[in-house]
Amino acid sequence: MIARRALPLATALALLVPDGTAFRPPSFRRTMQSDGGETGFAATKRQYRPCTAITGTTSPLSAAISPNDVPDSPYDLCVIGAGPVGVSAALQAARLSKSVVLVDAPRASGALMNEATGEDLSIGGPTGLFSKALRDAGKKISVSSLKGMGLRDESVWNEVVTTCVELASYNARDTVRQLEYAGVTYCQGLAQFTDSGGTDSLFVTSEDNSISTVNAKNILVATGSTPFRPGGIPFDGRRVFDSDSINTLGYLPKSVAITGSGIIAIEFAKIFKNLGSDVTLIIRDKIPRNALMKIGLDKDISATLVADLARSGIKIERDAQVKKFVVPKDNPKAPIVLELEAKGGGKRPTNASLSIKCDIYLAAVGRKPNTASLNLQAAGIDTDEYGGILVDSSLRTTARGGNVYAAGDVVGRPFLASTGMAQGFAAINSMFLRDETSDSAVDYCSEDNKGYCNDEICTLGDASSAGDGFDPKSLASDPFAFPVGVWSTPEASYYGLSTQQCQDMGIDAGEGVALYAECLRGLVFSPNGLLKIVFDKSNGRIMGVHICGDDACELIHYGMELVKAERTVD
Numbered sequence: 001m002i003a004r005r006a007l008p009l010a011t012a013l014a015l016l017v018p019d020g021t022a023f024r025p026p027s028f029r030r031t032m033q034s035d036g037g038e039t040g041f042a043a044t045k046r047q048y049r050p051c052t053a054i055t056g057t058t059s060p061l062s063a064a065i066s067p068n069d070v071p072d073s074p075y076d077l078c079v080i081g082a083g084p085v086g087v088s089a090a091l092q093a094a095r096l097s098k099s100v101v102l103v104d105a106p107r108a109s110g111a112l113m114n115e116a117t118g119e120d121l122s123i124g125g126p127t128g129l130f131s132k133a134l135r136d137a138g139k140k141i142s143v144s145s146l147k148g149m150g151l152r153d154e155s156v157w158n159e160v161v162t163t164c165v166e167l168a169s170y171n172a173r174d175t176v177r178q179l180e181y182a183g184v185t186y187c188q189g190l191a192q193f194t195d196s197g198g199t200d201s202l203f204v205t206s207e208d209n210s211i212s213t214v215n216a217k218n219i220l221v222a223t224g225s226t227p228f229r230p231g232g233i234p235f236d237g238r239r240v241f242d243s244d245s246i247n248t249l250g251y252l253p254k255s256v257a258i259t260g261s262g263i264i265a266i267e268f269a270k271i272f273k274n275l276g277s278d279v280t281l282i283i284r285d286k287i288p289r290n291a292l293m294k295i296g297l298d299k300d301i302s303a304t305l306v307a308d309l310a311r312s313g314i315k316i317e318r319d320a321q322v323k324k325f326v327v328p329k330d331n332p333k334a335p336i337v338l339e340l341e342a343k344g345g346g347k348r349p350t351n352a353s354l355s356i357k358c359d360i361y362l363a364a365v366g367r368k369p370n371t372a373s374l375n376l377q378a379a380g381i382d383t384d385e386y387g388g389i390l391v392d393s394s395l396r397t398t399a400r401g402g403n404v405y406a407a408g409d410v411v412g413r414p415f416l417a418s419t420g421m422a423q424g425f426a427a428i429n430s431m432f433l434r435d436e437t438s439d440s441a442v443d444y445c446s447e448d449n450k451g452y453c454n455d456e457i458c459t460l461g462d463a464s465s466a467g468d469g470f471d472p473k474s475l476a477s478d479p480f481a482f483p484v485g486v487w488s489t490p491e492a493s494y495y496g497l498s499t500q501q502c503q504d505m506g507i508d509a510g511e512g513v514a515l516y517a518e519c520l521r522g523l524v525f526s527p528n529g530l531l532k533i534v535f536d537k538s539n540g541r542i543m544g545v546h547i548c549g550d551d552a553c554e555l556i557h558y559g560m561e562l563v564k565a566e567r568t569v570d
Contacts, residue, residue, distance in 0.1 A: 074200065074215035075099045075215065075216045075217070076099045076216070077100045077101075077216060077217070077428075078100075078102075078218070079100065079103070079219075079220045080104075080202070080374070081103075081221070081224055081408075081410075082102055082106070082175075082186070083224045084124060084126050085222040085224070085417070086222035086424070087102070087124040087175055087178075087179070088424055089407065089427065089428050090102045090184045091178060091179070091182050092424070092425055098432060100184045101184070101186075102179065102186050103191040103202070103214065104123070104188055105188065106120040106122060106123070120172060121168035121169055121171075122168070122172070123176065124171060124174075124175030125168065125171050125172070130247045131264070134160070135487070135489065136163070136167060137163035140163060141156075141163060143252075143274075143275050144276060147276070153251065153252045157252040160252070160275065187204065189204040189206045190205040190373070191203070191204050191374070192205075194375075196378075197380065197400060198379075199399045199401035200403065201213050201214065201215045201216070202216070217403060218405070219404045220427055220428075220431075221371070221397070221406040221407075221410055222407050222420070224370050225367040225410070226370045227243045227366075227367055227368075228367055228368050229242055229363070233325065236327070238332075239359070239361065240336070241361070241363070242363050242364070243362070243363075246268070246362055253272070253277050253358075253360045255280075255358040255359045255360075256358055256361075256362065257282060257361045258279065258280070258281050258362045258363075259282045259322060259362070259364065260283075260364035260366075261281070261284070262292070262295065262364065262365075262366070265362075266281075266292075266305060266309065268362055270309070270312065270314070270489040273313065278315075280314070280356055281309065281315070281317065282320050282321065282356075283319075284321055288306045288309075289302035289306050297486070298498050298546040299498075300513070300548075301494065301532070301547070304528075304530050304549075305490070305492055308489075317353060317356070319348075320343065320352070321341060321342075321344075322338045322341075323340060323341040323345075325337075325361070326338075326339070335357040335358060336358050336361055337355055339354065339355050340355060367409065369383075369387045369388040369409055369411070371387045371410055372387065379401075379404060381398055381404060388411055388412035389406040389411050390411075391405070391411055394427075395407055395426055395427035396430065403431075405427040406427070407424040407427045408420030408423060416484065418483075418485065479494075479495070479544065480496065483495040483556045483559075484556075485552070485553030487553060490526075490548055490550055490552065491547075491551065491553045492547065492548045493547050493548075493552040493553045493556035494544065494547070494556065494559075495544065496543050496545060498546070499534050499544075501544075502536070508537045509534055509536065510537045511533070511535075513531070513533075514530075514531045514532075516528065516529030516531070516549050516550075526551075529548060530548045530549060532546040533546075533559075533569060534546070535568070539568065540568035540569045540570045541567075541568050542566075542568065543563065545559025
């Protein structure tokens with residue numbers, strides 16, 4: 001039996017109250033395969049920009065050099081992939097006074113490009129950069145107000161896209177400045193391991209299809225992930241999208257249908273609803289919160305997110321899947337018709353919808369590691385059935401030379417930027433600091449905390465030491481490794497154990513719950529939020545903090561302090 005009590009407002013307060021005219025934007029697009037196939041590093045090798053050395057100039061395209069001009073002397077580290085994991089790892093190594101080259105193929109990986117300036121708008125940004133920018137644009141721009149002023153949908157959408165471009169461009173230029181300041185060489189081209197099987201050099205294919213060699217003593221693979229595309233869905237990048245190709249959307253749709261029940265699906269559902277679209281969410285599970293619980297969210301936090309969808313006016317089709325797509329070819333304004341069936345096939349209940357009409361359709365049903373064109377087999381690097389790179393507890397791959405590491409989405413779930421960055425830091429420490437730290441290993445399972453440690457859930461053991469050592473698989477399951485934030489609307493976050501995890505570990509757990517509305521500030525600004533604290537009933541020690549509501553991803557760090565400092569609810 002789970003003890004449940006109202007959370008004291010003093011505890012809640014400690015967490016919740018911390019001391020123009022539309023115009024057409026610069027053209028930007030996302031390069032994809034011409035046949036509409038899967039994007040990512042397996043995409044076409046054409047249209048790369050030449051290698052760019054960042055050498056003290058303000059423009060990301062200045063001082064461009066050919067890959068042939070890259071020094072023959074080996075770098076201490078070559079990082080493949082310039083997302084948040086690759087960039088943060090490169091900067092970390094540079095802080096250790098290591099020579100670093102960062103290789104990326106933004107066009108080949110389907111990145112956002114500003115064609116007016118030639119900028120890669122996605123450098124240093126997460127996979128969901130477009131959705132984050134779109135979400136922020138939806139907060140800054142009142143679509144209903146703009147339409148009330150008589151602006152057409154095209155003008156409204158141009159204003160939204162302009163805001164997205166500005167946000168993405170600012171992030172990209174800031175990343176370039178950081179790389180420049182750290183002395184990291186930034187080279188654009190498609191990197192892959194050589195057929196000879198060596199792991200101290202890479203072939204880099206440039207824009208003109210010439211091939212050059214980059215030599216490095218260590219290599220970190222951080223090429224991210226690509227959307228999973230189920231068979232039978234007619235993806236075209238115009239009206240039927242995945243969670244990456246939605247970047248190419250060129251107008252504000254009046255109606256949107258989304259398949260998926262995870263964070264990406266919910267995020268886009270709220271985005272388009274906030275932009276004024278009618279949204280239908282198609283979920284295979286009968287209980288929508290189940291999918292969110294599978295990724296680690298507390299049951300009440302998951303229920304709060306789902307309830308917010310209904311409160312927002314988003315229609316949810318449960319226990320359903322699309323049986324047939326009817327996409328008009330000759331009339332782009334005619335609606336798409338989706339014929340529905342029950343999960344696994346068969347008829348839907350009598351009162352359930354049998355079809356949906358929409359302007360666009362989005363499949364947000366998961367992601368898979370982006371490793372197809374790296375020639376991993378030649379280097380002796382093993383992968384799982386989904387293409388995820390297999391690594392040991394030091395993030396080292398099975399490469400013959402023992403000098404190739406991997407971090408981020410390429411090693412599989414949970415596909416979170418925060419997870420990948422933590423893995424990237426751990427990989428850098430494994431490469432360059434292992435000799436310095438090998439004699440001073442930390443005993444994570446101290447005598448005071450052995451009751452909270454088991455191999456399945458808490459490989460680090462001592463919550464106060466979390467983050468000092470890493471098992472890549474534990475980063476997905478170890479609740480003490482780092483706080484987890486979900487940038488949905490409303491936001492959701494957690495740190496530590498859930499009640500179910502406590503029960504699985506044999507801990508007699510209780511829950512304390514407080515609503516944002518019970519705090520005056522919360523009542524005024526965001527009454528629909530929820531805060532939960534999970535504690536050990538035997539001693540009152542706080543084992544986990546879970547938040548859903550405005551600023552949850554910022555507030556969770558206060559909860560993290562409660563858990564790490566082993567504070568109690570009494």
